[in-house]
Amino acid sequence: MKVTVVINRRPEIADPEGTTVRRALHELGFTEVAEVRMDRVIHLDVDDDDQDRVRDRVDVMCSRLLANPVLEDYLVVLG
Amino acid sequence: MKVTVVINRRPEIADPEGTTVRRALHELGFTEVAEVRMDRVIHLDVDDDDQDRVRDRVDVMCSRLLANPVLEDYLVVLG
Amino acid sequence: MRVAVVVFPGSNCERDVADVLHDLGAETHLVWHRETDLTGFDGVVLPGGFAHGDALRTGAIARFSPVMAEVARLAAVGAPVLGICNGFQILCEAGLLPGAFIANRDLAFICRFVEVEVADTGTFLTAGTRLGSVLRIPLNSYEGNWVDPTGQGRIVLRYVDDPNGSQAGAAAVASAEGNVVGVMPHPERASDPLLGSDDGLVLLSGFLGAPVPV
Amino acid sequence: MTAVTESVHRRLGMTDDEYEMVVDVLGREPRPAELAMYSVMWSEHCSYKSSRAYLSRFPTSAPWVVVGPGENAGVVDIGDGWLAAIRIESHNHPSFVEPYQGAATGVGGILRDVFTMGARPVALWDQIRFGPLDRPHNRYLFKGVVAGIAGYGNAVGVPTVGGEIEFDVCYEGNPLVNVLCLGVMHRDELVLGTAGEPGSIAVLLGKATGRDGIGGASVLASASFDEAATEKRPSVQVGDPFEEKKLIEACLELYRRHLVVGVQDLGAAGLTCAVSEPAARAGVGITLDLGEVHVREGGMTPPELLMSESQERMMAYVRPEMLEEVLTVAEHWEIESSVVGVVGEGDMVTVRHDGEVVAEVPADSLSGGAPLYHRPVARPDWLDELWESYVPPTVASPAETLLALLSDPSIGSSAWIHEQYDHMLFLNTVVGPGGDGALIRVRGTNKGLAVSTDGNGRLCLLDPRRGAARLVFEAALNVAVAGARPLAVVDNLNFGNPEKPEVMWQLVETVEGISEACEAMGIPVVGGNVSFYNETNDRDVNPTPVVGLLGLADPMPIDPPRLQRARPGMEIWVIGPDPTPNFAGSSLQRLQGAPTGRPTAPRPDVATPMIEDVARLAHVTPVLHDVSDGGLAVAVAEICIASGTGAVVETDDPVWLFGEDPHRVVVIAESGSALPGRRIGRMWAGDLVIGDETLSLETIATTWHRALPDALGV
Numbered sequence A, B: 001m002k003v004t005v006v007i008n009r010r011p012e013i014a015d016p017e018g019t020t021v022r023r024a025l026h027e028l029g030f031t032e033v034a035e036v037r038m039d040r041v042i043h044l045d046v047d048d049d050d051q052d053r054v055r056d057r058v059d060v061m062c063s064r065l066l067a068n069p070v071l072e073d074y075l076v077v078l079g
Numbered sequence C: 001m002r003v004a005v006v007v008f009p010g011s012n013c014e015r016d017v018a019d020v021l022h023d024l025g026a027e028t029h030l031v032w033h034r035e036t037d038l039t040g041f042d043g044v045v046l047p048g049g050f051a052h053g054d055a056l057r058t059g060a061i062a063r064f065s066p067v068m069a070e071v072a073r074l075a076a077v078g079a080p081v082l083g084i085c086n087g088f089q090i091l092c093e094a095g096l097l098p099g100a101f102i103a104n105r106d107l108a109f110i111c112r113f114v115e116v117e118v119a120d121t122g123t124f125l126t127a128g129t130r131l132g133s134v135l136r137i138p139l140n141s142y143e144g145n146w147v148d149p150t151g152q153g154r155i156v157l158r159y160v161d162d163p164n165g166s167q168a169g170a171a172a173v174a175s176a177e178g179n180v181v182g183v184m185p186h187p188e189r190a191s192d193p194l195l196g197s198d199d200g201l202v203l204l205s206g207f208l209g210a211p212v213p214v
Numbered sequence D: 001m002t003a004v005t006e007s008v009h010r011r012l013g014m015t016d017d018e019y020e021m022v023v024d025v026l027g028r029e030p031r032p033a034e035l036a037m038y039s040v041m042w043s044e045h046c047s048y049k050s051s052r053a054y055l056s057r058f059p060t061s062a063p064w065v066v067v068g069p070g071e072n073a074g075v076v077d078i079g080d081g082w083l084a085a086i087r088i089e090s091h092n093h094p095s096f097v098e099p100y101q102g103a104a105t106g107v108g109g110i111l112r113d114v115f116t117m118g119a120r121p122v123a124l125w126d127q128i129r130f131g132p133l134d135r136p137h138n139r140y141l142f143k144g145v146v147a148g149i150a151g152y153g154n155a156v157g158v159p160t161v162g163g164e165i166e167f168d169v170c171y172e173g174n175p176l177v178n179v180l181c182l183g184v185m186h187r188d189e190l191v192l193g194t195a196g197e198p199g200s201i202a203v204l205l206g207k208a209t210g211r212d213g214i215g216g217a218s219v220l221a222s223a224s225f226d227e228a229a230t231e232k233r234p235s236v237q238v239g240d241p242f243e244e245k246k247l248i249e250a251c252l253e254l255y256r257r258h259l260v261v262g263v264q265d266l267g268a269a270g271l272t273c274a275v276s277e278p279a280a281r282a283g284v285g286i287t288l289d290l291g292e293v294h295v296r297e298g299g300m301t302p303p304e305l306l307m308s309e310s311q312e313r314m315m316a317y318v319r320p321e322m323l324e325e326v327l328t329v330a331e332h333w334e335i336e337s338s339v340v341g342v343v344g345e346g347d348m349v350t351v352r353h354d355g356e357v358v359a360e361v362p363a364d365s366l367s368g369g370a371p372l373y374h375r376p377v378a379r380p381d382w383l384d385e386l387w388e389s390y391v392p393p394t395v396a397s398p399a400e401t402l403l404a405l406l407s408d409p410s411i412g413s414s415a416w417i418h419e420q421y422d423h424m425l426f427l428n429t430v431v432g433p434g435g436d437g438a439l440i441r442v443r444g445t446n447k448g449l450a451v452s453t454d455g456n457g458r459l460c461l462l463d464p465r466r467g468a469a470r471l472v473f474e475a476a477l478n479v480a481v482a483g484a485r486p487l488a489v490v491d492n493l494n495f496g497n498p499e500k501p502e503v504m505w506q507l508v509e510t511v512e513g514i515s516e517a518c519e520a521m522g523i524p525v526v527g528g529n530v531s532f533y534n535e536t537n538d539r540d541v542n543p544t545p546v547v548g549l550l551g552l553a554d555p556m557p558i559d560p561p562r563l564q565r566a567r568p569g570m571e572i573w574v575i576g577p578d579p580t581p582n583f584a585g586s587s588l589q590r591l592q593g594a595p596t597g598r599p600t601a602p603r604p605d606v607a608t609p610m611i612e613d614v615a616r617l618a619h620v621t622p623v624l625h626d627v628s629d630g631g632l633a634v635a636v637a638e639i640c641i642a643s644g645t646g647a648v649v650e651t652d653d654p655v656w657l658f659g660e661d662p663h664r665v666v667v668i669a670e671s672g673s674a675l676p677g678r679r680i681g682r683m684w685a686g687d688l689v690i691g692d693e694t695l696s697l698e699t700i701a702t703t704w705h706r707a708l709p710d711a712l713g714v
């Protein structure tokens, strides 16, 4: 089963990379870009077809390894 | 307008992050994870409400700066 | 020889390489990345560092710096253009060299001496070396893993023991004409036996057109 | 006092008595912004209120001291118009909350302390301590901290050339992350943290201010961990080495062109500190307009703006006629700037926001007026028991014992760590990580600067005074091995809860020990840092002073000693006093159990001449190696591994092989040399032979190289 995990940095946490990219876009003339935030998506291919179990297990993977709970929130999407 | 750009590394290009995360998940006992791929998501906040123009301009941002055509494909999602 | 060493915001090896080139007899100038005129320079170096903090991808933003049009012009007229580490990454992003960089295979920054073997003596960088000679030079990068989907890149130096997964073991790559060269390890760091090796001098002398044989 | 304000000051970490002191100073109830300012400036972290009374014991003067403790970094004269700036700082609590960012911002902070003084930062050292690596969480913290130091240090472009690592259960819930930075400058580039004359203008340079780190100093670093960890946790600071790199270059250009009268970095206590300390030092007043501060997020309140610990910011004090040039320099380096204040007569810090005065307080009541606590001090009653319960370790086979020591991650190779750090940038690293002290050349001169950092929690638990003194002597010997003479010390005092009399006793003894050792060698303490409340769930860490010692090699040895230079046929000598059969606090004891006994006392009378001898030998000897963790056997094994040369050690006495008594150095010398010590063996083209046992070079090398990677499972 395919699982997509979307990891977002919490809004109150600074995102220096996003700021640098915004500045670069402005220099290239894309001044309409007011904000840039950089996030991650993790695609998992899981050898298991039990939706409930997969959801539970991926949730544990996120809280233990994939996301950093101090800085990030995550969202698990099956399929 | 909010725009989400998803940058993904072409499948034929190695993904050391994905490989490392898969190995770490296996060590933690999540051996059902057969593959891991990491993508990047860029959230843009664009001061412009003209959907067509925004789509065109973000497309140019991607092909010029946000994605590297040697390694990556991209997808632009409005809203 | 008059050499421009380009300084991007976030470059950090510019003074190191300028000092060593100076000691080898060059007239070196640090040139800010907003410079738009490199007239009068015989060659240009893009030094190591973290231009623009490596935001997005290494070299992704630096390649749009105003100075890059002049770097491309010098490359087109056949002047020697050398990218070291981050400079190599910038040259790839700018399309002046083939390929691109991804993270090291083991996902760790690597700072240590590595051995590289000369695979092509037809570039300025390797003009003073012999095919197959082995040089000891420090590597210092997180994204040193070169990828070239075309498989056509001209490889100038190869790692003896692959430290990072780089395609075909490439440690240095040249343009088809041979006057644009990117090298991932830092020849300027192998410039004095007191620092562990002076094997980099033959490469930098080659850049200055005064190769000393090994 | 109303119930409302009472709860506000307590929430800011202030006691009721401290609140009353504020009321006394002001002659009225403080406004919210004022209360915020006092709470951060009077926090333990910023004011040293529990330690100040005792730190005054340190010897701080010497003819070569240019700036002693109290400024952002200590500065010493190294001759011929050159100065060196040095400082050490802890980031323990932030690194526990978020190891990568905590360590990264620790590096950012210590760099600012050094380039604030006018010096270009030339090298970093990290001293890191964790619980044992068999616990996954400790591995997570350790890897995160190393990645954070690498991530920030490499990208900001300052090499990390050495450090120290220790694993012990006492750091389980409370890792220690200290970072030391060394800078070099010309004499005329020295800048102090002064606001200058009335009329000077305060220019805020660097990153935009956000809500990050609000209350970090007062809450996170000044309270026990279990309390702070929960809801009081401020939002985590994220390091931005790219901004700091630009800020370094911009500031160095300002100094070179003499465009500023003073500079203060914004670390803990943010803007509050950046206006009050320079104003107090200069004896002037200042008016700060918060509306002018460039911000990352809208709607920040005056207390938030005044307390934010956003990274990568500096306050420059500028004469009005220089202002335009200063702003042009900032623009050139692509950093943001804003003109936020004006220096005036008087002594008041006045803060305006939206046209209103939100704070008006005497500058020096913030920086110098903090309460001074003489907290109760009591020798722990468990100490005698610890001393008396000493059991000597058992050594059935010296070879097996050596292998056990070499496979200890506190002793094995640190390559897994230091190969992730750029340790070669600037082409000055003559002796880098992997030896004793690191040696940095000062180009344009014949000088070298050597720094060694040393800490040892077990030793200091058993006897903080002896332990701390021994650290100073050990660090001095480590720089002597590089050919340098000791010049100055910085210290980082990592302790538990100062409200416990036993912890205060440990601090007092430690300060005494460091002071005695410095006095014996005639060197000053030029700076330091105190980190209290390193406790989790009522368990304090071992008292862990970390000593950073700066030495000057002038001239630098032409071919400095290196472990690699040992060759077959050379002789192995040990110089220094013979060891005693006392393993208290040693690595061997740790392998076999808990620390017990009373460590051997240092011998100041022996140390000083010996350090001089060793510094002289460094000019003529291929290999010098200080005997420390794991004793002589480990020192010789390290020489064998580095040089690929075998050794024959003509003793199997555990006291000689594994004792860690102070003041001993291994010398590898050409055969026939006459040295002031004992010849205990020779190098040869074979294996490592100890008494009648033999270990292959490959076995010892693999064991030593794999110690840390195996413990990490990589």
Ligand SMILES: Nc1ncnc2c1ncn2[C@@H]1O[C@H](COP(=O)(O)OP(=O)(O)O)[C@@H](O)[C@H]1O
Binding pocket: D126, D127, D128, D160, D161, D162, D163, D164, D165, D411, D414, D417, D418, D432, D433, D434, D435, D436, D437, D438, D452, D453, D454, D478, D626, D628, D629
């Ligand atoms: N955390 C670290 N970061 C960088 N280098 C380290 C670290 N820990 C140890 N080292 C390096 O490893 C070498 C040995 O360290 P250590 O055993 O503490 O030395 P010593 O006992 O002589 O003080 C030193 O050169 C030191 O700089």
Ligand SMILES: [Mg+2]
Binding pocket: D454, D474, D478, D626, D627, D628, D629
């Ligand atoms: Mg030591």
